[in-house]
Amino acid sequence: MSTLHCIAIDDEPRALEVIASHCQKIPFLELKATFRDPLEAMAYIKTENIQLVFLDINMPRVTGLQFLNLLRHQPLIVFTTAYTEYAIESYNYDAVDYLLKPFAFDRFLKAATKALDRLQISHATAPPPGTVPENSSQQSIYLKSGPKLHKLGFDDILYVEKDGNYLTFHTSDKKILSRQNMKNVFQILPEDRFLRIHRSFVINLNLINTIESHQVTIGNTVIPLSSQYRDELMERLGSNDA
Numbered sequence: 001m002s003t004l005h006c007i008a009i010d011d012e013p014r015a016l017e018v019i020a021s022h023c024q025k026i027p028f029l030e031l032k033a034t035f036r037d038p039l040e041a042m043a044y045i046k047t048e049n050i051q052l053v054f055l056d057i058n059m060p061r062v063t064g065l066q067f068l069n070l071l072r073h074q075p076l077i078v079f080t081t082a083y084t085e086y087a088i089e090s091y092n093y094d095a096v097d098y099l100l101k102p103f104a105f106d107r108f109l110k111a112a113t114k115a116l117d118r119l120q121i122s123h124a125t126a127p128p129p130g131t132v133p134e135n136s137s138q139q140s141i142y143l144k145s146g147p148k149l150h151k152l153g154f155d156d157i158l159y160v161e162k163d164g165n166y167l168t169f170h171t172s173d174k175k176i177l178s179r180q181n182m183k184n185v186f187q188i189l190p191e192d193r194f195l196r197i198h199r200s201f202v203i204n205l206n207l208i209n210t211i212e213s214h215q216v217t218i219g220n221t222v223i224p225l226s227s228q229y230r231d232e233l234m235e236r237l238g239s240n241d242a
Contacts, residue, residue, distance in 0.1 A: 004116055006052035008034045009041045009067070010080065011059045015101065019054050019080070022108040028116055038067040050075050052096075052115050057081040068093050074184065076118055078111045094165065094181055141188050143169060143178045150176050154193055158207055158218050160185060162200040172219060195236055197229045205236060 006029055008019040016034040023031040032048060035041035039062060044050070053075050057064035064081075068074060077093060079086070082101040096118055097111035140153045152169060161168045167180040185202055186194070196202045201223050203216065210217040211233070215225050225233065 002116060002119060003028055003030050004052045004076075004112070004119060005030050005032050005048070005050055006054065007032055007041060007044065007050055008054040008080075009036075009038050009059075009064070010034075010054075010056040011036050011061075012056070015056065015080065018102075019108075022105050025105065026109060026112050029112055038062040038064070042067065042070060045071070045075070051119060052076040052078065052112075054078050054080050054099075057086045058083055065093070073187070074181070076115045078115060094179060143176050143180075145176050145178050152176065154190065154204075155206070157189075157194075157204055158221070159204060159223060160189070160194075160202040170221070195229070195233060197233055198224045198226045200224075208237075211237075 008016055010016050020031055020034060023029045033044060038059060055064045055077055057079055058081055064079065077095045078097045078099060079095050080099045080101060084100060087098050096115045099107060099111055140151055142149045142151055156171045158170045158172065161170065162182045166177050167182060169176045169178065193205060194202050195205055203218060203223060207218050208216050215222050
């Protein structure tokens with residue numbers, strides 16, 4: 001069984017004590033540290049391999065949601081809070097679970113088990129953050145969509161489209177909807193083959209048919225091209241022409 005290296009962030013010392021006590025009872029959890037200051041936790045995450053964070057939302061200096069927005073690579077998240085009103089917003093961050101204080105051990109165990117399941121699935125679907133190098137020899141990925149894992153070759157992916165809290169991977173003959181975050185898309189797609197050209201679109205550079213001032217065409221699909229990404233696109237294609 002995999003071991004989840006985790007930390008807990010909460011401005012209440014008693015809440016951290018409860019989490020630490022629960023973690024000690026679960027063999028696959030290794031609590032590496034606890035923090036009352038999210039900024040200290042952020043510095044720790046940058047230097048340590050942390051896979052799971054038990055995160056309070058309502059904290060005085062930096063809220064849990066603000067903390068996540070500051071992270072470059074997001075670990076698995078279990079929110080811990082006394083406030084129900086954050087529940088819907090928390091799932092916009094692809095949280096593993098949402099624990100409402102005070103939570104019993106069995107509920108904590110359920111959340112931890114869900115995190116372990118998510119980790120095992122991610123190992124099957126994508127390399128860990130930052131391990132897809134430029135010019136990677138890897139030729140395909142596995143994407144989880146509902147209960148299924150779909151194998152997709154990089155050459156078969158025409159473009160990726162943001163769809164709410166999901167990404168849709170478009171090929172010539174199918175669409176695969178996967179719960180992924182656009183800001184982390186290059187953890188699973190190699191940057192030498194794909195480029196973001198709009199806040200909602202990442203394209204396969206090798207499959208572009210035409211480029212115009214504010215759009216590109218791939219297959220029969222016209223995709224918007226934002227001005228902020230246009231120069232990088234032209235540079236990547238080795239052209240300065242409009």
